[in-house]
Amino acid sequence: MGSLSGSPLRMAAPGRYQFEFLESTRETPTTSSYRFSTSGTGFRYLSNQAIRLILPRVQDPWGPARTFSLSSSPSEPDVAQVTVKRTASPYKVALDALTPGERVLALGPVGDLLYDRTRESLFIAGGIGVSPFRGMIRYASDTGDHARVVLLYSARSAREFAFKSELDEIARKDPRISIRYTVTRPAESGEPWEGPTGRIDARTVQIELERLVRPRVFVVGTPGMAIETLDMLRQRLGVAEADLEYEFFRGYRG
Numbered sequence: 001m002g003s004l005s006g007s008p009l010r011m012a013a014p015g016r017y018q019f020e021f022l023e024s025t026r027e028t029p030t031t032s033s034y035r036f037s038t039s040g041t042g043f044r045y046l047s048n049q050a051i052r053l054i055l056p057r058v059q060d061p062w063g064p065a066r067t068f069s070l071s072s073s074p075s076e077p078d079v080a081q082v083t084v085k086r087t088a089s090p091y092k093v094a095l096d097a098l099t100p101g102e103r104v105l106a107l108g109p110v111g112d113l114l115y116d117r118t119r120e121s122l123f124i125a126g127g128i129g130v131s132p133f134r135g136m137i138r139y140a141s142d143t144g145d146h147a148r149v150v151l152l153y154s155a156r157s158a159r160e161f162a163f164k165s166e167l168d169e170i171a172r173k174d175p176r177i178s179i180r181y182t183v184t185r186p187a188e189s190g191e192p193w194e195g196p197t198g199r200i201d202a203r204t205v206q207i208e209l210e211r212l213v214r215p216r217v218f219v220v221g222t223p224g225m226a227i228e229t230l231d232m233l234r235q236r237l238g239v240a241e242a243d244l245e246y247e248f249f250r251g252y253r254g
């Protein structure tokens with residue numbers, strides 16, 4: 001990897017690729033990751049773009065394709081991973097039924113939610129919205145040469161933090177990466193949690209904005225979470241539009 005002052009980001013033109021399904025991992029009771037081999041396909045992406053994944057044999061009222069952020073990092077060779085909230089949609093059932101060696105069609109890379117490791121970054125994730133941030137944090141950690149990164153991550157319960165042990169391990173080794181968790185519905189899960197509770201609020205964000213030097217602020221989550229958080233950033237905290245990046249996971253209510 002180049003140095004911190006390296007070359008500007010070059011985005012690959014989207015294409016059509018055949019990925020081979022490798023394996024799935026249950027990240028939390030409601031989310032799973034799906035890993036695909038990109039070996040020999042020439043697929044390249046930037047941290048952290050998305051793909052449109054088309055499954056074979058799907059009878060779904062909304063069709064055989066969905067868009068997913070990549071939760072893998074370009075520093076992980078020959079692999080593309082997506083992390084998905086499990087639902088009963090025919091598409092998700094078919095995704096979960098893939099067997100190793102099966103081929104799927106991927107269109108991409110798409111999206112311009114691009115991590116710039118030369119600038120300080122404040123990541124704000126609601127639930128499944130952590131997906132691209134896992135890729136960005138892994139990328140920052142693997143490249144080593146990056147400005148400070150803070151992730152504020154909210155989930156319904158302590159069991160719903162995807163990638164927690166990996167993220168904690170990365171933050172333990174890299175003093176320029178910090179992760180702060182908050183549980184929004186602590187009573188619901190029955191899981192012990194002694195950390196912060198409630199949504200990511202203006203006070204918490206303000207503290208991080210004061211610690212960092214004019215960070216780029218990224219917000220990713222369901223439309224409800226992302227709109228509410230962007231309102232707070234713009235109206236209550238006065239974050240400049242030029243410093244804001246966001247992605248709405250359309251397709252989820254709330």
Ligand SMILES: Cc1cc2nc3c(=O)[nH]c(=O)nc-3n(C[C@H](O)[C@H](O)[C@H](O)COP(=O)(O)OP(=O)(O)OC[C@H]3O[C@@H](n4cnc5c(N)ncnc54)[C@H](O)[C@@H]3O)c2cc1C
Pocket residue numbers: 050062066067068069070082083084085086087088089090091092111128131132247248249250251252
């Ligand atoms: C840029 C981007 C990145 C994303 N990244 C992720 C990710 O990393 N992980 C993840 O889990 N999800 C992600 N999503 C959301 C994902 O594409 C799916 O929309 C979501 O997973 C729901 O799919 P489903 O099959 O469970 O739901 P379904 O209920 O079957 O919905 C499927 C699709 O139909 C549409 N739809 C459903 N109901 C209606 C309605 N009443 N009117 C109009 N349209 C409707 C939705 O827009 C959705 O695209 C992303 C979306 C975008 C746009």
